[in-house]
Amino acid sequence: METQSRPLDAADALRALEQAEAVRREVAQRAVCPPHWHVAFGLLMATLIAAQAAPPLYAVGIMALWAGAFVLMLRAIRRRLGFFVNGWRRGRTLRVSIALLVYCELLLMASLWLKLSQHIGWAPLAAAALVFPGAVYGSYVWQRVYLAEMNEGPRTLAP
């Protein structure tokens, strides 16, 4: 392991911080997703809710297809970016993830209640129609917050 040949001074520290920031800016440039990825995410979330409207056996089939689509999406992300960013990472994006989860969960619960207690069979489909734009928008917001965090100064370098 190499050692410093001279004491570390402020100029060295600043240079090191700038190097680290440059790497994060490069990550930000790569991490910009094409619009259809956000739409695909919205469709995945909506499908998850809409599947509740189908008879149990069909719902299982839909969920199996959903899982396959999810894996394919993850693979496409890794192939294109060369890295993966978990939606539940620490940082300001976590608030967006939680907000999106709460939004989807509330709509799912409401639709299940309407279907099971009020016998409104199409309720999950209506919920899915609301989840789709919400998830697409949430995905956009998540990306915007992440990119802002990556492009910010040294204060946010430390996770």
Place this chain on the structure above:
Amino acid sequence: MNANIPRFDPVIHAPARLQIAALLCAVSDAEFATVRDTVGVSDSVLSKHLKQMEDAGYVRLSKASLDGRVRTRLAMTKVGRRAFAAHVKALQALVSVAEYAPAAVPLVTELEAAQ
């Protein structure tokens, strides 16, 4: 190790390893080739740096198959993320001290102090 306490880390201090840590802390995991291209080093140099970081418990390497090819994935461990955060805080502290007191005595790394 407390990430809130500034602490120079001799493992992360080297420019290439600092960049590797900065990249891996910004993502969940990254492919070897992506890290190599971003940091701008050769395969062998990156392997050498990763070995040091892995020995320190900062980086975790795993193999995964994608498109029929086995690829190496790199991820920062919790210990590594804390060490990076503490190191960055130490660098930030050094820069802020210099901003308020330009004639401040230069600091030394922990490694030098130990020698």
